[in-house]
Amino acid sequence: CNGLVLQPHCRFDEIDPATARYDLILATGGAGLQGAPWEPEFYEWLxxxxxxxxxxxxxxNGAFVLAHAGLLEERTVTTHWHAAAALAELCPTTxxxxxxxxxxxxxLYTSAGVTAGIDLSLYLVAQDHGREIGLQVAKRLVVFTQRSGGQSQFSPYLTPLSEPASTVTMVQKYVQAHxxxxxxxxVLANVANLSVRNFTRVFTREAKMAPAGFVxxxxxxxxxxxLESSGAPLKRIADRCGFKDTHNMRQAFKRRFGVTPQQYRANFSTADSTNITHDTGPPI
Incomplete structure (x- = not known):
């Protein structure tokens, strides 16, 4: 839509693999990549x-190009969530x-969907040229830099809920508002006007997770x-988000991200570090 045209300069067989040395090679995604492999000569060259x-x-799904070349064996990778099962089936050791x-x-660097490629690109820029340059590029593109490879592709606020008029969607919206x-x-079963047993069964079936997991x-x-956007104390954040205390929030972060809230803030906060207020009391 902005007039940009991506035009290849040459075919792969015009580049001598014996002398080709690149800083970065990326296989881009596209339609048809999950189909039959291309000619063997290309994968040997790659x-x-x-x-x-x-x-x-x-x-x-450019990961399938690497997969057909045997470049993902015994490696840890990601791809678009919709193609993940097919990639795992194609590469049993991956x-x-x-x-x-x-x-x-x-x-080896692999990203999820197309916009995740922006996250990966910013990570590579920061890796090569420093975080400050990465931030400048992100500002120029008007995108955030705080997402990391360790973060989920989804969140309850971004993942499509159940059918808009369904009872489960009503409960999910209630959770997010309270x-x-x-x-x-x-409490949630009462919101849904169902028995606890029936509510748990219906919610788990439609939301693909248990009510407690969604909460x-x-x-x-x-x-x-x-944590990313404010300097609020951890105790205040824990209270505002419904955790019993900072220890309970810490356990939840460790389960889901493998880091503490403090570590998460240190890595991904966009708030001015001089304005971050720390709680008094023992460390969590």
Missing amino acids: RRVCSASRRYGSIC HVEPDRIFVRDDN LAENLSVS ESARVDAARAL
């Missing part, structure tokens, strides 16, 4: 060039993580948004 280059990787924005495995309140299964996901997602 294997040689990638092995001689500093880094290589893929955007979206560990496919469907719920990641991007994954780095040594010199995070600091009691959100036990009995924790919503609270964690709200907490990480506050």
